[in-house]
Amino acid sequence: MEELNPSLYGILNSVENQKLNLVLFDLDHTLIKPKEDRVFSKDSNDWEWCFDNVPSKLKEKYSGKNNFICIISNQKSLKKKESQWKEFQEKIEKVFNELKKEDLNVSILVSVENDYYRKPLTGMYDFLKEYLKKNKNTINKSNSFYCGDAAGRVYKNKKKDFDISDLFFSKNIGLDFFVPEVIFKNESNPEFKLPVRKYLECSTQNTPHLPNDKTCVVMIMGPPASGKSYLGKMISERSGCEILETDKIKDKTKMKKKMMEKIQNYQSVLLIGTFPKKEDRVELLKDLDKNIYTMCIYMDTSKELIEHFNYFRVESSENKIGLIPEVAYRVYNKNFQFPDNNEGFHIVSKYNPCFKFDNKKLEEQFMFYYPQK
Numbered sequence: 001m002e003e004l005n006p007s008l009y010g011i012l013n014s015v016e017n018q019k020l021n022l023v024l025f026d027l028d029h030t031l032i033k034p035k036e037d038r039v040f041s042k043d044s045n046d047w048e049w050c051f052d053n054v055p056s057k058l059k060e061k062y063s064g065k066n067n068f069i070c071i072i073s074n075q076k077s078l079k080k081k082e083s084q085w086k087e088f089q090e091k092i093e094k095v096f097n098e099l100k101k102e103d104l105n106v107s108i109l110v111s112v113e114n115d116y117y118r119k120p121l122t123g124m125y126d127f128l129k130e131y132l133k134k135n136k137n138t139i140n141k142s143n144s145f146y147c148g149d150a151a152g153r154v155y156k157n158k159k160k161d162f163d164i165s166d167l168f169f170s171k172n173i174g175l176d177f178f179v180p181e182v183i184f185k186n187e188s189n190p191e192f193k194l195p196v197r198k199y200l201e202c203s204t205q206n207t208p209h210l211p212n213d214k215t216c217v218v219m220i221m222g223p224p225a226s227g228k229s230y231l232g233k234m235i236s237e238r239s240g241c242e243i244l245e246t247d248k249i250k251d252k253t254k255m256k257k258k259m260m261e262k263i264q265n266y267q268s269v270l271l272i273g274t275f276p277k278k279e280d281r282v283e284l285l286k287d288l289d290k291n292i293y294t295m296c297i298y299m300d301t302s303k304e305l306i307e308h309f310n311y312f313r314v315e316s317s318e319n320k321i322g323l324i325p326e327v328a329y330r331v332y333n334k335n336f337q338f339p340d341n342n343e344g345f346h347i348v349s350k351y352n353p354c355f356k357f358d359n360k361k362l363e364e365q366f367m368f369y370y371p372q373k
């Protein structure tokens with residue numbers, strides 16, 4: 001298997017100048033599964049087809065040259081252990097050898113990190129699209145589909161689906177979705193239930209108002225990926241405040257120095273950072289002249305919305321922004337002290353962001369389905 005980028009491995013067949021139907025499959029528990037009902041394969045021989053007719057069905061239905069068959073698989077845990085990764089690659093070779101006996105040319109993409117390339121985020125699909133486009137192919141979306149077992153199904157007499165990520169992925173990439181039983185057993189799709197996401201419903205809260213006859217220092221604080229920069233941008237566009245972010249100016253002393261310089265020129269400043277500790281906030285404010293109007297805006301974003309926004313940033317930046325790991329939130333919560341007026345603020349207010357985007361693509365990506373706990 002070839003390394004396509006640090007997060008993505010694969011084997012991609014070359015096709016040129018075709019109008020293609022994408023025939024996309026999840027791998028584990030969709031096409032193959034470990035023997036004897038194990039959840040994970042113990043070695044490269046520990047696999048069997050999920051349905052006896054997998055190769056013959058693929059051949060019968062999708063062997064035409066306008067069909068591009070590709071397996072799209074999440075394998076985050078495998079890459080951590082060299083031996084397991086080797087077994088996995090050998091297993092894929094064996095699976096592909098069986099498929100070749102039926103003259104089937106199948107491609108595969110395997111994501112190995114928790115990032116833009118991991119389903120239900122769309123990196124693997126976007127990569128495939130780009131690859132096919134480069135070779136002058138076009139995609140017939142209405143004849144394309146994605147098939148996977150993680151569809152959030154609940155059964156009466158067996159364990160429910162372990163996840164809903166395959167259904168989410170199909171929604172995000174905008175392709176028809178089938179569970180494996182539809183393709184290989186001629187059953188019809190069950191009725192799917194997408195979660196109701198109350199945390200995405202919001203009413204626009206007015207952005208905090210700054211007095212325009214005073215030089216202001218506004219601190220926007222709160223957990224990572226809670227919408228601080230988003231709010232900062234809105235305030236700055238309206239009031240012309242200069243933004244100073246701890247993401248860019250990491251050093252506290254430098255940040256303070258920059259702030260003081262701006263204020264001396266009667267320039268209002270927005271300080272954006274997590275600022276969980278009281279002592280850090282006090283240190284920034286303590287030398288300010290009494291005439292400077294100081295405000296603290298604390299992001300009161302729900303946990304679910306933070307999680308959603310965290311993934312949205314990865315998706316919309318196409319992996320340029322990394323996922324904030326859980327440990328960062330644990331550290332933040334451990335250090336967090338509620339802000340109050342005694343720290344030197346004229347006013348402390350809470351803000352609950354309502355994300356709206358004027359760009360259509362961003363608005364769509366914001367409505368994508370992201371992993372849920």
Ligand SMILES: [Mg+2]
Nearest residue numbers: 026028029149
């Ligand atoms: Mg699966």
